[in-house]
Amino acid sequence: MGELVERLRAGLPDGAVAVDPDVTAAYARDMAGFCEAxxxxxxxxxEDVEQVRFVLRTxxxxxxxxxxxGARTGLSGGANAVDGCILLSLTRMNRILSIDPVDRIAVVxxxxxxxxxxxxxxxxxxSYPPDPSSWESCTIGGNIGTGAGGLCCVKYGVTAEYVLGLDVVLADGRLLRTGRRTAKGVAGYDLTRLLVGSEGTLGVVVEAALALRPAPGPQLVLAAEFDSVDAAGAAVCEVMAAGHTPSLMELMDATTVRAVNEMARMGLPESTRALxxxxxxGPDQRERLAEVEALCKAAGATxxxxAEDRAESELLLQARRLSxxxxxxxxxxxxxxxxVPRSALAAMLNGVAAIADRHGLTIGVVSHAGDGNTHPVVIFDAKDEDQTARARTSFDEIMALGLELGGTVTGEHGVGLLKREWLARELGPVGLELQRQIKAAFDPLGILNPGKML
Structure with a gap:
């Protein structure tokens, strides 16, 4: 390792190389639990592309x-260190290179x-629509690596739909440019889509061309209370079946509502089973809200x-942000x-509640209901070995439930270390073999983020 550090210091600026164990340990993991580092x-x-190329060649x-x-806000262990590795932090490559209002492209x-x-x-x-919950701290590179989503995905989509092209440094230091900076283009295999969500296992993104959209204007929000998860799930289905495309549709279970009340004294109805x-x-938002209000009441909303204005809307959304x-x-x-499919949302939430009861744990669920993306949050005492084991078991049972309902083991957080086994189950042997062949084509020595995903 002495040769490694010596060569890196010789080729990088002062202050760009750190070996202090306290410093490296602080960067050794992301925010995921149950993942070793x-x-x-x-x-x-x-600080620039050539320095990244130098690091990869070395x-x-x-x-x-x-x-x-990136910012290590991930929740799957995808940024966790492996023994003897180079941690390649891209946080100093933080410039917005251009924003073109005619072509509606940002290069960053x-x-x-x-x-x-x-x-x-x-x-x-x-506007740049993808808005992960950690949007004030997460980086675009990390968003691309995990295929991040956010609260507004139901209308505006996820990160992959906004990445037009990438500059990527491959494992051997070669620079690859993918995609295009035109409004449309279908030349060749879509390597850009392949790289989005690859979690740094195929290459290192050093520049991205991103699509922008016209600013949508402020939202108006409606809150509907239900005395059962089934009724709330039915309302979600009715809203979508009626042809509506909300800019946001979020669902909080009773556990989450109580937790928000305890923290912020927001006065949310404690009797609700789902909020x-x-x-x-857009210009017709009041009419749309009135139609959704009628649909929610018909589905059993209590x-x-x-909201009457933007201020009231922000107050309602604050409850979701505090979840x-x-x-x-x-x-x-x-x-x-x-x-999971939207039609299976209620079954997913009910199944998670049954898992919580079976293992004697508290599990709160918040969901991007508009696209069926649920976030069960298992709560336990990490100092209690029995609770920790039950939490791990409940996690696995939630994964299995999602697949049984026709879903996927991750909608936006990525696979990382946390869900490698479950990705293999979702892909099947043929899919897993092909993905490993793709990995080998990009990274024949297997040095890029080893042990993650596959």
């Missing part, structure tokens, strides 16, 4: 694993924070509260990420 050999902070020559990292480096890009686009009347939030933007912090106050959390 190894001891990295060195942490590097490249790693290839010395056969050293490389773990690319991977370390740009999602919220910073959103604000820069807004300044010229445009549904539906929002619309109360419906439409995770409120649940985290109750103990150690393991945050799941299972997406």
């Amino acid at each position: 190894g001891e990295p050999a060195v942490l590097v902070f490249p 790693a290839t020559e010395l056969r050293v694993p490389v773990v690319p990292q 480096q991977p370390g740009v924070v999602n919220a910073e890009l959103s604000r820069a686009a807004e300044a010229v009347g445009l 549904l939030l539906v929002a619309f933007d 109360g419906v509260v439409p 995770l912090p409120a649940l985290e106050r109750l103990g150690t959390t393991m945050i799941d990420d299972v997406a």
Whole structure:
């Protein structure tokens, strides 16, 4: 490792290489629980593409694993160190290179924070719609690596739908440009889509061309209370079957509602079994909300509260934004990420409640109901070995339930270390073999983020 550090220091600027164990340990893992992290050999902070290429060439020559990292807000262990690796932090490559309001394209480096890009686009009347919950700290490179989503995916889609092209450094240091910067283009295999969601196992993103959209304007929100998850699930189905495309449709179960009340004293109805939030933007938003209100009441809503203005809308949405912090106050959390067909949403939530009862655990569920993406949050005492074991078992049972309902083991958080076994079950032997062949084509030595995903 002495040769590795010496060569990296010789080829990178002062301050770009860190070997202090306290510093490297602080970067050794993301925010996932139940995921081990190894001891990295060195942490590097490249500032441009050529420095990234140098690091990858050095790693290839010395056969050293490389773990690319963004802000480490991930929840699957995808950014966790492996023993003896180079931690490649891309946070210093954080420039917005251009925003073109005619072609509606932003070109950015991977370390740009999602919220910073959103604000820069807004300044010229445009928007970058993907909005993960950690948007104030997560980076575009990390969003691309995990295929991140957010609250507004039901109308505006996920990260993959906005990535037009990528500059990627391969394991041997070669620079690959994928995709295009035109409104349409279908030349060749779609390597851009392949790289989105690959979690740094195929290459290191060093630049991204991203599609922007016209700014949608403020949302108006409606909150509907239900005395059963089944009624709330039926309302979600009715809203979508009626042809509506809300800008947001979120569902909170009773456990989450109580946790938010305890934390923020928001006065949410404690009797509710499910709280549904539906929002619309655009000129006809009040008419749409009125139609959804009628659909919710027909499905069995016990109360419906439409916001009168933007301030009231923000107050209602605050409850959803506080969901995770409120649940985290109750103990150690393991945050799941299972997406099911919308028609199976109620079955998923009821199944999770049964799992919680069976194992004597608290599990709160918040869902991007509009696209069936559920986030069960398993709460336990990490110091209690029995509770920890039950939490792990409940996690596996939730994964199995999602697949049984025709779903997928991750809608937006990625696979990382946490769900490798479950990805194999979802893909099947033929799919897994082909994905491993793709990995080998991009990274024949297997040095890029080894042990993740496959």
